[in-house]
Amino acid sequence: MPRHKTISDERLLDILVELIVETGPDGLTFARSAKACGLSPAALVQRYGDRETLVEAILMQAWEKLEAETAAADAEAAPTPEGAVNLLMRLMPAETAERDATDGLLLLREDIRNPKLRARGAAWLSNLAKALGRRLSDNPKEANRLGWEMVALWQGAHTVWAFTRQETAAIAIRRMLNAWLARL
Numbered sequence: 001m002p003r004h005k006t007i008s009d010e011r012l013l014d015i016l017v018e019l020i021v022e023t024g025p026d027g028l029t030f031a032r033s034a035k036a037c038g039l040s041p042a043a044l045v046q047r048y049g050d051r052e053t054l055v056e057a058i059l060m061q062a063w064e065k066l067e068a069e070t071a072a073a074d075a076e077a078a079p080t081p082e083g084a085v086n087l088l089m090r091l092m093p094a095e096t097a098e099r100d101a102t103d104g105l106l107l108l109r110e111d112i113r114n115p116k117l118r119a120r121g122a123a124w125l126s127n128l129a130k131a132l133g134r135r136l137s138d139n140p141k142e143a144n145r146l147g148w149e150m151v152a153l154w155q156g157a158h159t160v161w162a163f164t165r166q167e168t169a170a171i172a173i174r175r176m177l178n179a180w181l182a183r184l
Helices: 009-023 030-037 041-048 051-076 081-090 094-101 104-113 115-136 140-164 169-183
Strands: none
Touching (some): 009 030, 009 104, 030 051, 094 140, 104 115, 115 140
16 A cells, blocks of 8 residues: 655745755755755655656746746846846846855756756756747847847846955846847
8 A cells, every 4th residue: 555745846945945955956865955955865765766867856846937937037027138138037036146156056057967967957947038028129130149148148137246246136136137238
């Protein structure tokens, strides 16, 4: 007779994403995961098999949540260049800027190393560039180019802020994006 799960996979992965941000993918173990979620290491092994599969499951769910947040931001943002800036700023909450600029790099490294996660990230970036491009130009070719430029600028602005930190991330990144828009 099958055993009933005391915690859903979605809830479990929500708990473990916080742990993996703290420990990095290489620091995630079944013992640490079990302690964080209240299940035994054996129960986690039974669900996921090995650590690499667990890490992949955690990060796949994180991509699903980011995709959903991106779709919501796209649906709600104005169809204007300022709407493009607002869409990006919504995807970068001020309360997680510090964590994303430091601990998030360990997750990004794993996303780039794992072919399934890398494909998921590439698809997300493509959809994001399209969402931005629609707000920047009516010409499809120009919209594609500008959307990708804005994605690259946004990521670069986040990196520049992480090193300089002369103002809050929200102020610095919005300023850089608006300066770019003003030059278009």
